[in-house]
Amino acid sequence: MPARAGAAVALLLAVCAQAAALPRFAEAPEYRNGEGCPAAAAGVCDAGLVHISMTLDAHYLRGSMAAVYSLLKHASCPESLFFHFLAEEEEEVGGGGGGALRRAVAASFPSLRFEIYAFRAEAVAGLISASVRAALESPLNYARNHLADLLPRCVPRAIYLDSDVLAVDDVRRLWETRLPAAAVVAAPEYCHANFSRYFTPAFWSDPGLGRRVFAGRRRPPCYFNTGVMVIDLRRWRAGNYRHRIERWMEIQKEKRIYELGSLPPFLLVFAGEVEAVDHRWNQHGLGGDNVRGSCRPLHDGPVSLMHWSGKGKPWDRLDAGNPCPLDHTWKSYDLYVAGEGGGAASSPASGPALPSSSTTWPASVFSW
Numbered sequence: 001m002p003a004r005a006g007a008a009v010a011l012l013l014a015v016c017a018q019a020a021a022l023p024r025f026a027e028a029p030e031y032r033n034g035e036g037c038p039a040a041a042a043g044v045c046d047a048g049l050v051h052i053s054m055t056l057d058a059h060y061l062r063g064s065m066a067a068v069y070s071l072l073k074h075a076s077c078p079e080s081l082f083f084h085f086l087a088e089e090e091e092e093v094g095g096g097g098g099g100a101l102r103r104a105v106a107a108s109f110p111s112l113r114f115e116i117y118a119f120r121a122e123a124v125a126g127l128i129s130a131s132v133r134a135a136l137e138s139p140l141n142y143a144r145n146h147l148a149d150l151l152p153r154c155v156p157r158a159i160y161l162d163s164d165v166l167a168v169d170d171v172r173r174l175w176e177t178r179l180p181a182a183a184v185v186a187a188p189e190y191c192h193a194n195f196s197r198y199f200t201p202a203f204w205s206d207p208g209l210g211r212r213v214f215a216g217r218r219r220p221p222c223y224f225n226t227g228v229m230v231i232d233l234r235r236w237r238a239g240n241y242r243h244r245i246e247r248w249m250e251i252q253k254e255k256r257i258y259e260l261g262s263l264p265p266f267l268l269v270f271a272g273e274v275e276a277v278d279h280r281w282n283q284h285g286l287g288g289d290n291v292r293g294s295c296r297p298l299h300d301g302p303v304s305l306m307h308w309s310g311k312g313k314p315w316d317r318l319d320a321g322n323p324c325p326l327d328h329t330w331k332s333y334d335l336y337v338a339g340e341g342g343g344a345a346s347s348p349a350s351g352p353a354l355p356s357s358s359t360t361w362p363a364s365v366f367s368w
């Protein structure tokens with residue numbers, strides 16, 4: 001039957017196209033638990049595991065691979081790390097992807113303990129408002145709101161990490177952050193950043209919003225970056241925090257109270273309530289200036305985790321032959337194998353055009 005054969009060929013081509021769309025990665029060196037590590041655990045519910053959650057998609061896969069490699073390399077007990085990856089359902093779990101991301105991760109890290117969870121973009125589609133940077137509107141940016149719903153109930157806490165980070169220290173130190181009973185989230189706070197700038201004048205002048213929102217918090221509200229967070233999943237579930245965040249996303253659709261993407265609702269719910277973590281765990285802004293793409297140095301103080309937040313990504317700058325000094329550090333964790341059917345490592349570096357309103361926003365707002 002020609003029609004059916006044609007369909008089969010088309011399907012085969014589609015599958016090949018999908019496979020070709022993922023870049024190729026080398027296998028990472030194997031890492032073993034050192035002395036004094038918890039006994040090798042059998043399942044995700046075992047005590048002694050350090051749970052790390054990241055999103056996984058074709059676009060940022062090169063970043064995710066480097067991040068995982070860096071976490072393993074610097075962990076005193078690498079076999080005790082369990083990775084919980086959130087991937088868009090259409091890309092990985094259903095339809096098109098057919099498990100390509102899973103195969104890519106398993107090929108580079110054969111003994112990695114991980115699970116991939118399907119995140120349904122429809123779960124947030126109706127809640128996303130346009131922001132200043134199209135990349136901030138990707139549904140996967142909102143997957144962190146769903147961590148507590150997607151991960152197994154037995155997982156008591158998780159470290160959420162963006163895909164553009166590198167650990168240069170044992171992540172167990174971050175994992176062991178003490179969370180006092182009142183705190184659901186721990187993260188480095190930046191109290192010298194101008195908090196007002198993360199919300200619109202309409203927010204601050206609204207009699208029902210503005211300062212009132214943060215009255216009665218444990219501490220004055222400060223900016224924190226949602227790319228590195230320790231989350232108590234039990235408290236999150238008990239307090240139905242996804243719902244609290246989504247209520248702000250609903251308000252945003254009506255009133256335009258902020259300009260950025262998934263970050264401001266987190267600030268609205270948690271600013272002044274987060275448990276402060278040492279700044280060494282989120283040396284952010286290394287992506288550089290959002291508008292000009294210039295390089296940023298590390299902030300003063302020790303470094304345990306580097307974060308290329310901001311518009312520029314190290315893999316794009318390296319490929320363009322125009323790296324920032326710190327991008328060379330990232331390169332030493334890059335598992336990407338160039339050429340040989342390996343497709344482009346990432347989509348064009350050009351990035352979405354900025355709407356003109358963004359020019360009124362200081363660059364520091366984006367990369368902090």
Ligand SMILES: *[C@@H]1O[C@H](CO)[C@@H](O)[C@H](O)[C@H]1NC(C)=O
Pocket residue numbers: 194195196197
């Ligand atoms: C903080 O930002 C707001 C809004 O852009 C501005 O009005 C205010 O003067 C700034 N405060 C400081 C201390 O820079």
